[in-house]
Amino acid sequence: MHPLLSLCVFWLLPVALVLEDASPLDCVPRKTVPHDMVKAHLFHEKGVFNYSTMLLREDLDLLLLGAREAVYALDLNNISKKHASVKWEVTKEQKDECTNKGKDPEKDCMNYIRILHKMEDNRMYVCGTNAFDPECDYMSYADGKLTLEKKEEDGKGKCPFDPSQRYSSIMVDNNLYSATSINFLGSEPILMRSSPVSIRTEFKTSWLNEPHFVSMAQMPESDKNEEGDDDKVYLFFSETAVECDCYNKLMVSRVARVCKGDLGGQRTLQKKWTSFLKARMDCPVLESQLPHIIQDTYLWCDPQLHWKDCMFYAIFTPQWGTSDLSAVCAYKVSEISKVFAQGKYKTPVPVETSFVKWVMYSGDVPVPRPGACINNEARKAGINQTLDLPDRTLQFIKDRPLMDQSIQPIGDKPLLVRRGATFTRIIVNEMQDADGEMYHVMFVGTDEGTMLKAVNYDGEMFIIEEIQLFDPPEPIKILKFSNVTAQLYAGSDYGAAQIPLASCERSSSCMDCILARDPYCGWDNVVRKCVALSSSQRKLIQSLKKGDASLCPDADPFKPVNRSIWPGSNTKLHCPSSSNLAGTRWERDKQRLTPSDRFQLQQDGLYIFNVSDRDGGRYRCLSVERSKTNEYTTTVAEYQLTIATAGSGKSIDTLSPQAQKDGPSVAGLQAVVAILVISLLVLLAWNFYKGHIPLPCKCGKKNGQQSHEEGGLNPEWHHEAQRSAAAEDKPMVSGRDKIGK
Incomplete structure (x- = not known):
């Protein structure tokens, strides 16, 4: 824990609010899907890395994928099919110049594609780091070919120099808004609009203080606005807090916004934003004493509703290793807009200790309101553009861009x-269930190459499944999905993956389908399968909020597997796990089994040691899972165990097939021990023959204590003999690790 001043601790108290009715923090995915079980389309080209920029061109049925020194046009329905590609490589001179400036020639001095946006004329605007000298160009797709137009533009302020640096950009009405660093050292961060009038932030720590940019989004706030307000562009980032007096740098999460029609000031703030305001974002997580840091956002809007009903979903991770909890929080756009439009400002106040303390501003606020867009009220006062704003308003916002709330x-x-x-990335998709209710499904990428599929059911956190998209595990750097194909696309350093939003086939029974509580899936009683709602015309069984599996019809009788084993042998009865939230229970002839020296009950099966005649019977493995309504039990494996007798003529299974495959059999262990004993006898006979070991009658001391000079037994050989003898006295299989799994 980093030491903080009392003022800083006091400031953080709201962040550490106790969530009285919060769900358990350690939310476990109901199912874990390994990489080899994922039906994914994959794309990777040898020698090319960093597949971290994507542009969906649904009008062309293409996924444009930006990587290191290459852009690919992939089939939107199957990204493993490449339609076209174009290389954008740095020259030897550019690479040498980059290397001479102290950068890694194989890591830094390449061209990492960082910006891909669609233009209004259907071309694409593309920018790359270009060996620490960013450049931009225009790209077109025609006749199955990708073409760079070679109209190189200066990319400074649009694209980062450093490929490892966080950045963000968005194209609004053919104008590029970008948040990155404008210099080689990365010490001058800016939020910039490139055209029609180039405009940017001030180089002041009160505006941007060592920021890490995350994402940007446009909001059409002029739509049906009675006040005649302007559209906004929102920027999400984290930065070192200027308002907290701390011994150590404290990172906080921020949201900032600017007006689309901002042209800068006439004298004050020339070619600078006059509408730049920022506020702190909180995502209070229990156990955390320091604010979590924003990593990604997703803007969700219902096209049939007003922009005020839009929401930002954001993921947060801990700072300074104070916790291992990642979180997702959601924010109403209307609440964010209200803070900027009506909230109080913070102002810097010098104190005796030479610190600058930030407190709430309680003085008079100039008119027009600092940071506000040009609206009807301003137009009535003769202010039709930001160039007309008075210096008093501009000076106020120049000194006080931070909101108090x-x-x-x-x-x-x-x-x-x-x-x-x-957590690394998030996207959200809305899905209507069988009863017509809408749910927001969150798809969250992680730094281990997995993706979580989760829903919050009236305050209950529920992770439907965790899917291993990339193997070996690589952080997911970008997530996109298409409503046209109902497919999700993910990118990492080593490749891209595509999977469907719905994966209903992973549920093999009605109970499994209902307890999965997946808005995309329901049980079809006609075909007796878990199917996607989008592909069925029939009424499906669902119970998303409660997981009421009693709605399911009676399951088909389970056909037992016949097993016959020898008395005295060991075996394992396998039991497949249907859910991480389920426990297992074993029964023999409808009587519950309890663990003992001969019966070991594990999550994946039952181990039976030293089988006797009384162990025969019908064994059944039950999966027991609790939902909000009840505890549900279903049979997942059943065995009829028969104890073989001499001359029975039955096929004998001392171990399950999987156990024989993965581990040594009892017969194999017997053979190994026999070989070791024979080898030891031969070795002893050879030593007797050579005279290295005297006859037993000449041994005068016990336990090998006689010296070598007296011809006594070598202690090492003696101990080895003792171990071998001990091994012969023990059972052939004495522990779990001696049998197959």
């Missing part, structure tokens, strides 16, 4: 909290 999430708590893998 912080942005709180919906419900004042996270929608999802997960312990373990760090």
